[in-house]
Amino acid sequence: xxxxxxxxxxxxxxxxxxxxxxxxxxxxxxxxxxxxxxxxxxxxxxxxxxxxxxxxxxxxxxxxxxxxxxxxxxxxxxxxxxxxxxxxxxxxxxxxxxxxxxxxxxxxxxxxxxxxxxxxxxxxxxxxxxxxxxxxxxxxxxxxxxxxxxxxxxxxxxxxxxxxxxxxxxxxxxxxxxxxxxxxxxxxxxxxxxxxxxxxxxxxxxxxxxxxxxxxxxxxxxxxxxxxxxxxxxxxxxxxxxxxxxxxxxxxxxxxxxxxxxxxxxxxxxxxxxxxxxxxxxxxxxxxxxxxxxxxxxxxxxxxxxxxxxxxxxxxxxxxxxxxxxxxxxxxxxxxxxxxxxxxxxxxxxxxxxxxxxxxxxxxxxxxxxxxxxxxxxxxxxxxxxxxxxxxxxxxxxxxxxxxxxxxxxxxxxxxxx
Numbered sequence: 001x002x003x004x005x006x007x008x009x010x011x012x013x014x015x016x017x018x019x020x021x022x023x024x025x026x027x028x029x030x031x032x033x034x035x036x037x038x039x040x041x042x043x044x045x046x047x048x049x050x051x052x053x054x055x056x057x058x059x060x061x062x063x064x065x066x067x068x069x070x071x072x073x074x075x076x077x078x079x080x081x082x083x084x085x086x087x088x089x090x091x092x093x094x095x096x097x098x099x100x101x102x103x104x105x106x107x108x109x110x111x112x113x114x115x116x117x118x119x120x121x122x123x124x125x126x127x128x129x130x131x132x133x134x135x136x137x138x139x140x141x142x143x144x145x146x147x148x149x150x151x152x153x154x155x156x157x158x159x160x161x162x163x164x165x166x167x168x169x170x171x172x173x174x175x176x177x178x179x180x181x182x183x184x185x186x187x188x189x190x191x192x193x194x195x196x197x198x199x200x201x202x203x204x205x206x207x208x209x210x211x212x213x214x215x216x217x218x219x220x221x222x223x224x225x226x227x228x229x230x231x232x233x234x235x236x237x238x239x240x241x242x243x244x245x246x247x248x249x250x251x252x253x254x255x256x257x258x259x260x261x262x263x264x265x266x267x268x269x270x271x272x273x274x275x276x277x278x279x280x281x282x283x284x285x286x287x288x289x290x291x292x293x294x295x296x297x298x299x300x301x302x303x304x305x306x307x308x309x310x311x312x313x314x315x316x317x318x319x320x321x322x323x324x325x326x327x328x329x330x331x332x333x334x335x336x337x338x339x340x341x342x343x344x345x346x347x348x349x350x351x352x353x354x355x356x357x358x359x360x361x362x363x364x365x366x367x368x369x370x371x372x373x374x375x376x377x378x379x380x381x382x383x384x385x386x387x388x389x390x391x392x393x394x395x396x397x398x399x400x401x402x403x404x405x406x407x408x409x410x411x412x413x414x415x416x417x418x
Contacts, residue, residue: 020050023086026093027160030152049083052076057397061271066209066244073209078167081398084362085163093155100151105144170362170400174211177218178393178406180226183379185386186414187299187350189330194298195418199332200228200257201409203355204392206268208239210399212248219393219408220251226410230296231257233286234355235266235306235336239396242276253284259296261286266336266356267308268396274309289334291317299330299413302349306336316340322347332413338373338389345385352387353411359391359404366404377404 028042056076059069190197200223207216223231233252238245255261263286265274278288287294289303302325304316316335325331333349337356344352359377360366370376375389390409395401 016050016054019083019087020046023083023090026090026152027086027156031149031156033149049075049079053079053083056080060209060239066240069209069240077210077398078171078400081167081170081362081400082163085166085402086159088364089159089162093159097155100155101148103147103151105147166402167398167400170402171398173401173405174395174399175215177215177222178408180222181390181407181409182412183388183409184412184414185351185379185388186416187330187386188416189299189328189350190413190415190417191298191330192415192417194330194413195415197230197298197413198226198228199353199411199413200226200231201234201353201355201388201390201411202231202393203234203336203390204236204266204358204394204396205233206236206239206392206394206396207245207248211394212245213251215394216248216251217254220254222408224254224256226408228257228410230259230301231255231261232334232353233261233263233281234334234353234390235264236268236355236392236396237263237266237281238272238277239268240272242273242280245272246280249280249284252281252286255285262294262301262303262334263288264303264334264336265290265306265309267306270306270308270312274305274312274314289321291320293321293325295329299332299350300325301332301334303334304340307340316343318343318347322349338375338387341374341382341385341387344387345383349385351411351413352385353390354387355390355392357389357391358396358401361395361401361404362398363403 024043024046028039028046032039032042052072053076056069056072057080058064059072064072202219202223205211205216205219238249252261263278263281265278265288269277278290282288289301291304293300293302295301300322302321304318304321305314307315309315318340322331322333327348330350331348333344333352335344335352335354338352338354341352341354354375357369357373357376360369366376373389374380374382375387377389377391379386379388381387388409388411391404391407393406393408395406
């Protein structure tokens with residue numbers, strides 16, 4: 001098993017190095033006429049970027065001092081997102097490259113100068129050098145080299161602008177805070193008196209080296225503005241210890257709902273000290289549901305620990321949370337990961353509220369997340385059980401979302417007897 005892990009690690013490292021070499025060739029070497037300040041600066045960027053990215057990824061797991069994690073997180077994680085969209089844009093730019101090459105090599109009337117043409121002498125940094133036929137014509141090599149340099153700069157500039165613009169827009173979407181999404185869910189067993197009962201679903205805030213106290217305050221203000229009857233925090237609240245992130249989580253004490261705020265663990269709590277966080281959120285006024293159930297006047301509300309807890313002898317225990325309940329009553333289950341939906345169906349749950357997927361967070365990651373989860377985002381039915389999956393309020397790693405906007409969902413329960 002250890003050998004397999006090493007081989008996978010080497011494969012990932014090779015892919016990272018290969019991509020950055022490719023990107024450097026297209027965006028630095030091919031857009032500069034030779035060694036000089038511009039090429040040196042570009043080389044520094046393509047060496048420092050992946051190093052910072054790796055340092056940011058490793059520092060949290062390695063238990064580095066939190067101030068150091070914060071210093072590394074911003075440039076490292078942003079480079080992770082930027083490198084993804086640089087790769088996608090560069091691959092897309094390969095499609096018209098043969099046409100651009102043909103344009104660069106076409107003859108032109110003598111004395112006519114192309115737009116952007118420079119007086120390029122000698123070999124150019126591009127990967128494609130002049131062929132033998134070009135060298136046989138006086139001045140032909142310099143003309144082709146000048147055109148190729150011009151095309152490389154135009155394409156490289158477009159690629160960089162597309163990647164930076166995408167990441168910038170996605171970062172703004174995260175940092176401004178989640179929007180509010182409203183969903184009506186009819187429950188056959190819900191009594192008429194509970195018609196219109198509102199549950200604010202908050203998942204995947206991911207407080208850490210980047211998202212801190214100010215972000216928590218925005219989330220709390222947004223939730224309270226919906227005036228919910230109940231608040232459900234369904235896991236992945238933090239990426240770090242209580243010692244480091246306690247101040248960032250403090251505004252959660254300001255959550256207000258008529259029937260209280262409930263919390264279940266996510267997989268990232270188990271990376272961060274789940275027991276300590278459960279105790280801490282209880283001090284902040286949240287009520288943890290650890291494989292437990294509370295009977296509200298109109299329906300049962302249950303919660304299970306995340307499946308990541310199985311490695312620590314914990315994890316979801318449906319029999320404990322739901323085994324002895326009256327199935328004639330409506331039931332709502334809080335469970336971080338959608339994958340436990342089949343257990344929820346078996347125990348007769350009417351509605352499961354989950355998060356975890358982030359809706360993919362960074363397109364085209366949604367296609368991968370969709371394969372790993374029964375529902376990527378939104379409301380779906382599994383037999384007599386409905387599953388609602390929130391895209392989450394924050395972001396893991398890069399504070400960037402593309403194609404998967406963050407949300408706080410207000411689920412309004414509807415009685416069929418109303």
